[in-house]
Amino acid sequence: MSNSTSKKPASKGRRRFLIDSARTACGVGLLGLGIGIYSKSASSMAPMAIRPPGALDEADFLASCTRCGLCVRDCPYNILKLADVGDDVPTGTPYFMARTDPCEMCEDIPCIPVCPTGALDHKLTDINEARMGLAVVVDQETCIAFLGLRCEVCFNVCPIRGDAITLDYRHNERSGKHALFIPIVHSDACTGCGLCERACILDEAAIKIFPMHLAKGELGKHYRLGWEKKDEAGGSLVTPDQEHRYNLPEGVRYDHTGEGLIFDQANAPAMTTPDAAMQETPFSSNPLDTLKKGIQEAD
Amino acid sequence: MARYTVLGAEAIRKKGWWQAHKWLILRRLSQIGILLLFMLGPWAGIWILKGNLSSSLLFDVVPMTDPFVFLQMLATGYSTIATEAITGALIILAFYLLFGGRLFCSWVCPVNLVTDAAFWLRRRLGIKTGANFLRNTKYWMLGMVLLVAAVSGVMAYELVNPVSMLHRGIIFGMGVGWLVIAGIFLFDLFVAKRGWCTNLCPMGAFYGLLGKVSPIRVRADDRSKCDDCAECFVVCPEPQIIPAILKGEEKGIPPVILSGECTNCGRCIDICGEDVFHFGLRFDQSKAALSKQEMNAAALKQQ
Ligand code: SF4
Numbered sequence: 001m002s003n004s005t006s007k008k009p010a011s012k013g014r015r016r017f018l019i020d021s022a023r024t025a026c027g028v029g030l031l032g033l034g035i036g037i038y039s040k041s042a043s044s045m046a047p048m049a050i051r052p053p054g055a056l057d058e059a060d061f062l063a064s065c066t067r068c069g070l071c072v073r074d075c076p077y078n079i080l081k082l083a084d085v086g087d088d089v090p091t092g093t094p095y096f097m098a099r100t101d102p103c104e105m106c107e108d109i110p111c112i113p114v115c116p117t118g119a120l121d122h123k124l125t126d127i128n129e130a131r132m133g134l135a136v137v138v139d140q141e142t143c144i145a146f147l148g149l150r151c152e153v154c155f156n157v158c159p160i161r162g163d164a165i166t167l168d169y170r171h172n173e174r175s176g177k178h179a180l181f182i183p184i185v186h187s188d189a190c191t192g193c194g195l196c197e198r199a200c201i202l203d204e205a206a207i208k209i210f211p212m213h214l215a216k217g218e219l220g221k222h223y224r225l226g227w228e229k230k231d232e233a234g235g236s237l238v239t240p241d242q243e244h245r246y247n248l249p250e251g252v253r254y255d256h257t258g259e260g261l262i263f264d265q266a267n268a269p270a271m272t273t274p275d276a277a278m279q280e281t282p283f284s285s286n287p288l289d290t291l292k293k294g295i296q297e298a299d
Numbered sequence: 300m301a302r303y304t305v306l307g308a309e310a311i312r313k314k315g316w317w318q319a320h321k322w323l324i325l326r327r328l329s330q331i332g333i334l335l336l337f338m339l340g341p342w343a344g345i346w347i348l349k350g351n352l353s354s355s356l357l358f359d360v361v362p363m364t365d366p367f368v369f370l371q372m373l374a375t376g377y378s379t380i381a382t383e384a385i386t387g388a389l390i391i392l393a394f395y396l397l398f399g400g401r402l403f404c405s406w407v408c409p410v411n412l413v414t415d416a417a418f419w420l421r422r423r424l425g426i427k428t429g430a431n432f433l434r435n436t437k438y439w440m441l442g443m444v445l446l447v448a449a450v451s452g453v454m455a456y457e458l459v460n461p462v463s464m465l466h467r468g469i470i471f472g473m474g475v476g477w478l479v480i481a482g483i484f485l486f487d488l489f490v491a492k493r494g495w496c497t498n499l500c501p502m503g504a505f506y507g508l509l510g511k512v513s514p515i516r517v518r519a520d521d522r523s524k525c526d527d528c529a530e531c532f533v534v535c536p537e538p539q540i541i542p543a544i545l546k547g548e549e550k551g552i553p554p555v556i557l558s559g560e561c562t563n564c565g566r567c568i569d570i571c572g573e574d575v576f577h578f579g580l581r582f583d584q585s586k587a588a589l590s591k592q593e594m595n596a597a598a599l600k601q602q
Pocket residue numbers: 052053074075076077078079080102103104105106109110111112127
């Protein structure tokens with residue numbers, strides 16, 4: 001830099017300086033590009049690596065976690081690890097593997113307040129509100145509950161069983177006389193702690209924790225569930241509810257609550273024998289008559 | 300006496316072994332001591348320092364966060380930063396502003412142990428090969444790191460930063476990461492003299508900028524005693540900053556190294572048989588017969 005100030009070789013010095021600068025800029029720029037691209041590929045986490053409770057969504061997490069390991073240190077169960085170079089998790093960031101070291105869902109969540117940056121959100125104070133991931137019964141072919149055997153281990157170890165995971169009783173089609181006790185996970189309560197995955201008695205767990213974005217589907221933003229909207233509004237939002245009407249002959253009604261066709265005693269022809277019923281049916285033998293009858297009435 | 304024959308022999312003869320190695324030894328004690336303080340926790344359950352250089356807790360109370368990492372965090376656009384990180388970054392910032400930015404490099408950074416070893420071996424083996432970098436490449440690197448963070452929205456450099464990688468690796472365990480450190484050692488040994496720390500490390504660049512204003516400086520008040528042995532020039536990791544000060548008496552340059560690139564390592568103090576250098580304050584004028592204005596003017600010119 002300084003040699004460009006001397007008079008005579010100024011242009012030469014400046015030339016050299018410009019070339020050197022260009023060289024440096026190119027080199028550093030390429031390196032930056034490399035790091036940028038690497039960061040993009042390194043940001044896709046292995047699906048089995050789960051972030052500690054309270055972790056911000058992945059993009060914000062990678063913007064804020066300093067990789068200090070304070071959360072790792074303050075976890076009394078020692079489940080958290082900092083990713084090593086070359087792991088399928090961004091270098092230095094904390095994660096746990098549910099199958100071997102699930103989160104024990106400490107009531108005071110000691111891993112969170114110690115995080116200096118808020119990469120683990122300090123606003124999370126109730127561990128039941130944590131959403132580290134979501135348990136999914138991924139394999140209904142090997143889960144022995146689906147085979148008709150009694151297991152329910154995942155259900156029993158769940159700290160919030162009954163809410164996060166319930167048992168659904170279904171008919172065992174194979175034996176014809178037994179029940180299946182099917183574990184069902186509910187995303188509105190499951191924290192993704194992974195205790196169920198560790199407990200699964202199979203060689204390879206049939207219930208696994210996945211990061212939310214892998215475990216959950218998402219309705220299109222434009223979807224409105226009519227029945228929910230109706231409940232919210234206290235009535236139909238489109239046209240007033242129409243009672244469904246059937247084109248039934250005189251003296252016959254239809255009961256929605258289960259009874260089905262009802263023949264009013266007075267008008268309905270008595271049905272003594274099946275034969276008589278067949279002959280004295282109120283329906284015309286020509287179905288068109290019934291249809292037309294409806295139209296005529298409407299007129 | 301002109302050029303030295305055996306590096307450091309003169310200083311040992313004149314001042315004794317301890318005085319000729321004092322700062323080097325203290326520096327190594329500091330570097331290793333800090334690592335040990337972090338290790339005492341996992342090893343012995345004594346938690347003096349918890350975490351690592353990126354963020355830590357002293358006695359489970361005082362938060363500390365590396366301002367370089369903090370700056371990257373800001374660059375990503377992440378804004379809901381918890382107070383601990385802000386307080387922690389301010390504490391560390393204040394410390395290095397006071398004691399010299401690149402004090403971090405020579406007294407704390409674990410990579411310095413690696414690059415110093417490479418430099419020592421390089422001199423022993425007489426390796427002269429060297430790629431040339433533009434003097435300010437590391438500042439380009441610093442700019443690049445912040446730009447990549449801003450564009451990608453994540454702390455991308457922290458995926459590869461060898462400083463945090465090594466420190467974290469020593470404390471929390473590391474496998475493949477050692478290859479990166481070996482790579483830096485070999486780079487400094489064969490590819491470029493003091494290649495990483497002096498030329499490339501953006502962290503060094505960041506602390507160098509902090510160091511521009513810190514009051515604790517290496518002074519050369521006794522520069523008239525200099526006998527041109529050039530030993531300080533050989534051991535200094537940033538040798539380009541020495542001659543102007545050492546030979547600047549006539550030009551009115553104050554006898555104090557004001558460049559932020561000085562790492563306050565004190566090797567020049569150790570190695571000088573004539574005791575030209577010492578640690579002092581930026582504005583200490585007891586020996587320099589310069590008015591403050593003169594000094595500031597010269598300092599401006601020097602920067
Ligand atoms: S909630 Fe408890 S077990 Fe789970 S990660 Fe935090 S400290 Fe560890």
